[in-house]
Amino acid sequence: MEISVNNVDGVAVAAVPVDELDASNASEFKRDITPVLQANTKLVLDLGRLRFVDSSGLGAMLSCLRQLSAKSGDLKLCGMSKQVRALFELVRMHRIFDIYATQEEAVRAFRH
């Protein structure tokens, strides 16, 4: 999948380019996000398009967070729909990720 990346004030901002991130495409996502993770330490993932995520999708995002954490970076999430947010809460992943409503807020949070 094609993941476009913008650089905003030294923070990489990428959008998850699918409506559903699940067992059918989580591996593809992990593969295609890898160069972004290698090239950056501060990443904002915009989930605005995402309508459904399953445990494979959440696992893929967790993998991103761990890769960045390993090199003292961080991953912040933004743009979650209510339904996706509910799933994060359901499995306690909202406590692992830093979650913001908008890209701007997420980028700003890296400055503090």
Next chain:
Amino acid sequence: MTTLSSTPDTVALQESIERHARYSLGKTWSGLSVRDRFNAVALAVRDRMVDGMLATEDRFKRSDSKRVYYLSIEYLIGQSLGNNLLNLGIREACREALSNLGTDLDDLEESEPDAALGNGGLGRLAACFLDSLATLGMPGYGYGINYEYGLFKQEIDDGYQREKPDNWLAQSTPWEIPRPDEACLIPVYGRIEDSVDRRGLYNPMWMDWKILIGIPYDMLIPGYGGHTVNYLRLYSARSSHDFDMGIFNDGDYFKAVEQKIASETISKVLYPSDAVVAGQELRLLQEYFLVACTLRDIIRRFELDHTSYADFSAKVAIQMNDTHPALSVAELMRILVDEKDVEWEAAWQTTQATLAFTNHTLMPEALEKWPAELLGRVLPRHLQIIYEINRRFLDQVRISFPGDAERAQRLSIIEESAPKQVRMANLAIVGSHSINGVSAIHSELVKTVLAPDFFKLWPGRFNQKTNGVTQRRWLLKANPPLANLITSAVGDDWITDLNRLRELEKYATDAGFQAAFQKVKQFNKEKLASVIEDAIYLKVDPNSLFDVQVKRIHAYKRQLLNVMHIVDQYLSLIEDGHQPAVPRTYIFSGKAAPGYWLAKQIIKLVHNVARVVNNDSKANPWIKVAFIPDYRVSLAEKIIPAADLSEQISTAGTEASGTGNMKLALNGAVTIGTLDGANIEILEEVGAENMFIFGLQPSEVQTLRQQKTYRPRDHYARSPRSKRVVDSFSSNLFSPHEPDLFKWIFTSLLDPNDEHVHVADFVPYIEAQRQVADTFGDRAQWSRMAILNIARVGKFSSDRAVTEYAREIWGVRDASLPSPVGAFAGSGETGQSNPSAVLTRA
């Protein structure tokens, strides 16, 4: 076409029916099948209920009312059209509208398939409670599963029960409103990964789960008078995708479809009662699916108007109907702690203050336990939470009972057996502020036999709520002639206040009223005789005593004891030439769980005895035996009004309450029964002189069992009549073509381990039956007893039961009722436009 005499109600209804025929079904009225006509009428009625539901919701929202959520794995609803029309007060208007269209309302009502989402008493109680909640104007909602297949249809083949699937949703039902926009996601399976959160605190993450989707369907529940319309929300399981396209693309189409089917199986079928469910993963998934969907919906609704979970238990009451929804304890804790960041102690206080538990059985085999391994595999986070609840609870137990390790083991939610088990009743008790039994004796046995350690720990949490039945369904709808007779005598207030039936007492000896009552009963008996003839091609005499035992077939309910009486009467007649005092028709109906061999054998026995007796010309002027197949709510509505005698003969100490006993007494049947369940309270109400009580008391049965002092052979040797009946099962009298078919009955009756002590109760039973026959011969005396039964069973209304739950458990006051909703509500209709007309209809 509209007649000149049509009322505005009739005209509007007729227009609505025709509009639905045209625009919902796409057909003209004349081209509709019976099914289509039913659908058009149901949709027209549903429109009115939707208006009522929206107005009701607005009322509750404005007053920020505390809401009651009733969780039950079963709802035995039966047919809805007639009940909804009566409660909305538009049955006669609908009858007239349909008459104008050349259709008979009775035919359409009769054509409606029963919604059989339950096995028996537990599910029917839930349905009665919903009717009462709405009638009382309370914000009370049922939550359950939208089973695609309800309880099986029973067919009889050579006396053997055959089960046929009941695909009641095959043609969909007009009563359900789908709510896909309120679907919820439910994770199951997976594992817990221990991690720390961003603040460095322990954070168990639920990983690798699979997801189920719960789609709600609402059935609207109008209260009598139409003031309040609540709903029953039933969930269907759907897979997260039509099927997994990834697997499909890889070429494994069947695996993809299998996964979809597995997800949807959750709401596919209702488990029959008495089925061995322990260890059955699908049942556990069903129970969690119900709990998770319900709680997610409760939370969604709560958050619409509230921000602080400190207010939760002030705004939400959850009643767990038996242990099936007991996972609510762990699920509510999980939501509060994991999702809402509530501290454990505060979450626990909220959980206990919100949840309440009704126990329905003392049978050890019916007390649910789940292997910890299975629960941990299906719900890994919940098992963690249950362990933590148990750890904290046992710390408290050790403080209350220092050094008493055995008591701690008995109280523990976890049974340290091999394999380790999670005791769902213990979980429900620990997590609830109220634990109730369903009759006086049952509540006492809960405290002394089922959970004495818990009672010692928390005596204030235990209470009694005797079951009840809704008089709208079981008298007003089921028995219009009797309803009209009562109304003509004492007015119609009894429809919403059953205690008003007391005013009938003064008519008990009134010759005119007795004659009218006898006429009603005869009318109902003739109708039932016709049902029997249609169903099993057996002619029965409506002048004979209709002796009725209708309920699930189960050893403890002792249909066998009833059969033993038939055999005794038959052999006394054939061998001794003793004619009974009155001719009698023994009427049975009920289903056996598909895997319950003994119960299915009892059905076979009834049929074989019937075959012998009914074909013996010497016997059949005096004795007939009828087994009416496929017992269900709509059939009960035909049998119960016609009963003279109500058989409530369970082994003392085994029936939690029973509600058939209440329905039958309400319809003027006199009870022959043991001191068991609610029979004891019926006795207190109607008086010993108006019932036939016999047999051992609960404590005596318990003593026989505990001290192993039951000696059936002594009874057998002492009583020639007992001996003859018991011996008949070892001969092939009732199984000439299947030798030794019933020999097991001979053996089990003489077994000192017969838990149901049939032989000990047999002689007292046939003596009580002799008194029944003698009394029935005196029609005035019998009528007096029957009328007093009706007059004195006001206590057994589900309105009374629900009011007690509301006041003493839920903390919900009777809502003040606004004006009736909708143009047609509250017309004071009592089922028939002309009360006296029905009496002459026969």
